[in-house]
Amino acid sequence: MIPREVIGQRHSRFQHFRERLETFDPGYGWRLWLYEFLLFGIKQAWACLFGGLLLFLLLATHLFYPADTPLHRYDFLTIAALAIQAAMLLFRFETWEEARVILLFHIVGTVMELFKTSIGSWTYPEASMLHIGAVPLFSGFMYAAVGSYIARAWRIFDFRFIHYPPAWATWLLAIAIYVNFFTHHWTIDIRYGLFALTAQLFWRTRIYFRNWRTPRWMPLMIGFGLVALFIWFAENIATFANAWNYPGQEQEWQMVSFAKYGSWYLLMLISFVLVALIQPVREPD
Numbered sequence: 001m002i003p004r005e006v007i008g009q010r011h012s013r014f015q016h017f018r019e020r021l022e023t024f025d026p027g028y029g030w031r032l033w034l035y036e037f038l039l040f041g042i043k044q045a046w047a048c049l050f051g052g053l054l055l056f057l058l059l060a061t062h063l064f065y066p067a068d069t070p071l072h073r074y075d076f077l078t079i080a081a082l083a084i085q086a087a088m089l090l091f092r093f094e095t096w097e098e099a100r101v102i103l104l105f106h107i108v109g110t111v112m113e114l115f116k117t118s119i120g121s122w123t124y125p126e127a128s129m130l131h132i133g134a135v136p137l138f139s140g141f142m143y144a145a146v147g148s149y150i151a152r153a154w155r156i157f158d159f160r161f162i163h164y165p166p167a168w169a170t171w172l173l174a175i176a177i178y179v180n181f182f183t184h185h186w187t188i189d190i191r192y193g194l195f196a197l198t199a200q201l202f203w204r205t206r207i208y209f210r211n212w213r214t215p216r217w218m219p220l221m222i223g224f225g226l227v228a229l230f231i232w233f234a235e236n237i238a239t240f241a242n243a244w245n246y247p248g249q250e251q252e253w254q255m256v257s258f259a260k261y262g263s264w265y266l267l268m269l270i271s272f273v274l275v276a277l278i279q280p281v282r283e284p285d
Helices: 014-023 030-047 049-064 073-090 096-118 139-156 167-183 191-202 220-240 260-275
Strands: 160-162 206-210 215-219
Touching: 014 030, 030 049, 030 139, 049 073, 049 139, 049 220, 073 096, 073 139, 096 139, 096 167, 096 260, 139 220, 139 260, 167 191, 167 260, 191 220, 191 260, 206 220, 215 220, 220 260
Parallel strands: none
Antiparallel strands: 160 206, 206 215
């Protein structure tokens, strides 16, 4: 039986299409393997819809946006991101519960952006009217894209967990990670201790997900790592599109240091804990 959404939560439009795909029987052998592979790709693409559209706009405007237009490119990106978010809610591609937690991601990300740009961790090289300090408003949507992906994937794949740590422990870890993003500039960087604490809390945690009919599972820490790697690749595309510059990228683009992968891994912990506010942490049936 196909699992339903959380009772009381407004269903997204994709759910009906997904249920039709999940009731289709492709047969056995290589047909089944191929169908599950394609179905997994369709679901992942749908979960990435907001982030994928935003990344496409970053790259397309970098290559084709007119230099002499009165509307700054960054401002166009802000307006476009707002339009995408509104359309996803209007056409029920995203639920209001997900939109609320995504707004929280936007706030958390913007606060970090204001601090990081003030100390020169990265810069936004282009002009804009819609900004706070040195931070154009579209930047918050990049953090929101991460939250959107996790929230949508959680619902689409019907995530279940075994040995998930207590909620209070995950919150303390997320707070410590977020605080360290700020304080390590003045005091000792405790990120390696945070990695160790993450391993201690989650090393036994399995995440079960339903792609077709047979539930699959993986260690949750590996799931964090795979998503963080994907974000690191996306960050390289964004910096190539001159969305922002790290030190050394001002004159000529170069790949983002792989050291940033660790930062994204830790950010995944914050993201996951925030999404757990709206998505239930359930065990397999």
